[in-house]
Amino acid sequence: MTPQPTTRTADAQTRLLESTYAWADQLQDTTRVYDEAGLFSTEPNGKKLQDVTQAVSDARVEAAEGHAAEALSRLSRGENQLFQTLYSQSAWWRWTRCYQLHIVAYYTLIFVVVLNVGSGALPVAKDIWGVPTEVLGLGALGAVLRGLWYLYKQVSQRKFRVQFGIAHLCAPIIGALFGMLIYFLLSAGLLTLAAGGSRLPVDSKILDAFALFSGYSWEWLLRQIDRLPGLSGGSGKSGSAPAVTQGSSKENGPHPKPAPSAAGRHGN
Numbered sequence: 001m002t003p004q005p006t007t008r009t010a011d012a013q014t015r016l017l018e019s020t021y022a023w024a025d026q027l028q029d030t031t032r033v034y035d036e037a038g039l040f041s042t043e044p045n046g047k048k049l050q051d052v053t054q055a056v057s058d059a060r061v062e063a064a065e066g067h068a069a070e071a072l073s074r075l076s077r078g079e080n081q082l083f084q085t086l087y088s089q090s091a092w093w094r095w096t097r098c099y100q101l102h103i104v105a106y107y108t109l110i111f112v113v114v115l116n117v118g119s120g121a122l123p124v125a126k127d128i129w130g131v132p133t134e135v136l137g138l139g140a141l142g143a144v145l146r147g148l149w150y151l152y153k154q155v156s157q158r159k160f161r162v163q164f165g166i167a168h169l170c171a172p173i174i175g176a177l178f179g180m181l182i183y184f185l186l187s188a189g190l191l192t193l194a195a196g197g198s199r200l201p202v203d204s205k206i207l208d209a210f211a212l213f214s215g216y217s218w219e220w221l222l223r224q225i226d227r228l229p230g231l232s233g234g235s236g237k238s239g240s241a242p243a244v245t246q247g248s249s250k251e252n253g254p255h256p257k258p259a260p261s262a263a264g265r266h267g268n
Contacts, residue, residue: 016068020059023075028056030158031082037097037162039086048085052078099155103168107144107151110172114141131180132204135211139179140172142215147171175215182214182221183207191224 031052034040040049055078062071086094095101114137116122124133147168154160185191186207193206214221 013066013068017063017066017071020063020068020071020075023072024056024059024063027052027075027079027082031056033158033161034082034086034098039089039097045085048081052082054078055081098160100151100160103151103165104148106168107148107172110140111144114144131183132207134208135179135183136176137179138208138211139182139215140176142179142212142217143171143173143175144215146175146216146218174218178214178218178221179211181225182210185224185228186210190228 031049035049040046055074059071059074059078062068062074086098089097113122117124117137118134126133128136151160151168154164182191186193
């Protein structure tokens with residue numbers, strides 16, 4: 001039995017209202033992000049912030065009354081007001097406040113320094129506390145890759161918040177320390193490599209690969225640590241080292257997800 005036209009119309013209206021609420025939430029979050037970046041810090045732009053906020057509020061009222069077309073129109077005007085204000089700023093302002101050029105420059109600097117250390121152009125000690133310097137460098141490079149990926153997602157989705165800056169600043173340091181940690185775990189036999197039911201020897205190239213991967217995928221390394229026997233919540237059997245198996249790469253190597261916006265959904 002085919003649905004009645006009235007039923008299809010009602011379903012379409014419901015989906016339209018849902019998309020209207022989603023757009024209102026997105027516009028509110030984007031406005032908050034740019035407000036934190038200082039877009040509305042001057043008096044003329046402060047008035048425009050009120051206009052955008054009012055447009056979002058009015059759109060929600062119209063949507064609640066079932067007036068989807070009017071709600072979408074108000075959101076469109078509010079979004080246009082927001083981006084007109086944004087693109088009235090200088091290109092330097094946008095590159096530093098919106099596109100985070102300084103964070104890209106920071107990651108580029110770390111990348112160049114690590115490459116120069118690895119090539120021998122910058123002479124450093126061969127090891128630190130028995131850990132090869134290359135392990136620390138590769139862990140830092142893994143964190144640089146992770147940080148750039150997160151930054152790309154945050155900026156392209158207009159979800160970068162000012163408080164994310166400290167996480168990007170610390171990322172290469174954390175990556176280097178995680179590279180050192182995986183080196184100790186594999187060298188000491190606390191973690192083992194297994195494929196086809198047999199354990200694999202750990203050589204320098206494997207250690208380097210795991211250092212790079214640990215710097216990139218912090219969640220994977222922390223899951224391996226949680227499996228160690230004797231730790232709170234660890235599932236490993238007493239006296240046995242958990243094995244990193246060849247078949248577990250999909251589970252242990254998730255793609256990083258963009259940090260969710262901390263903004264509230266419906267509050268102004």
